Amino acid sequence: MVSENFRTVQEAISASCHKAGRNSADVTLIAVSKTKPVSMLREAYALGCRDFGENKVQELLDKYEELPKDIRWHMIGHLQRNKVKYIIGKVDLIHSVDSLRLAQEISKEALKKKLTVAVLIEVNVAKEESKFGVCVEETENLVRQIASLPGILIKGLMTIAPYVDNPEENRQYFAKLRELSVDINSKNIDNVNMSVLSMGMTGDYTVAIEEGAALVRVGTGIFGERKYVS
Numbered sequence: 001m002v003s004e005n006f007r008t009v010q011e012a013i014s015a016s017c018h019k020a021g022r023n024s025a026d027v028t029l030i031a032v033s034k035t036k037p038v039s040m041l042r043e044a045y046a047l048g049c050r051d052f053g054e055n056k057v058q059e060l061l062d063k064y065e066e067l068p069k070d071i072r073w074h075m076i077g078h079l080q081r082n083k084v085k086y087i088i089g090k091v092d093l094i095h096s097v098d099s100l101r102l103a104q105e106i107s108k109e110a111l112k113k114k115l116t117v118a119v120l121i122e123v124n125v126a127k128e129e130s131k132f133g134v135c136v137e138e139t140e141n142l143v144r145q146i147a148s149l150p151g152i153l154i155k156g157l158m159t160i161a162p163y164v165d166n167p168e169e170n171r172q173y174f175a176k177l178r179e180l181s182v183d184i185n186s187k188n189i190d191n192v193n194m195s196v197l198s199m200g201m202t203g204d205y206t207v208a209i210e211e212g213a214a215l216v217r218v219g220t221g222i223f224g225e226r227k228y229v230s
């Protein structure tokens with residue numbers, strides 16, 4: 001099942017890139033494997049997938065230990081400051097930085113390990129109350145503050161769009177995130193390059209690609225529905 005799904009998603013990505021006049025090499029598919037067993041990640045790995053997204057620190061660490069070391073791990077979930085130290089040096093990109101205090105903690109741990117940690121700023125574009133992320137109006141200010149910290153490098157922005165039946169409804173939010181990144185880029189802030197947009201999930205990644213996504217985060221579309229046990 002994973003292999004068929006993975007190919008279907010890859011083909012849809014190619015089609016969207018073609019439609020938007022983009023090079024498919026500029027879009028990376030992140031397989032969001034949260035709650036899924038390592039065996040399924042191995043299936044995706046065998047098909048060439050090297051980017052996996054997880055939203056819980058412990059689960060990410062467990063999978064990191066078990067799987068090949070050429071995988072790029074993406075922390076896409078809300079990150080607590082007291083857990084930052086466990087993932088520094090293991091994750092390639094933290095998508096969910098939305099406060100100065102979290103960034104300061106990342107900076108501190110990065111310096112201890114003599115590393116530079118790449119991050120995205122999570123923006124709550126749709127202003128959903130249930131979601132984490134900084135609001136659009138405060139993003140530039142937060143970017144400026146984080147940019148001055150050592151050991152941390154801002155690579156772009158991330159957003160989680162609302163859950164909708166018609167992905168076209170989310171086009172406005174993806175376009176808004178792109179505009180925001182262009183706007184901040186034009187300010188030429190030292191240490192800031194807004195080239196990466198992480199946006200689009202199973203229900204709306206094709207629209208996100210048309211609006212400029214560099215990273216799409218697809219879980220259900222590859223691994224099937226998640227069952228949460230409480």
Ligand SMILES: *Cc1c(COP(=O)(O)O)cnc(C)c1O
Pocket residue numbers: 032034055076077160201202203217218219220221
């Ligand atoms: C779970 C999750 C995804 C993947 O969602 P699907 O709808 O299953 O594709 C993407 N991004 C984030 C931040 C998530 O938590």
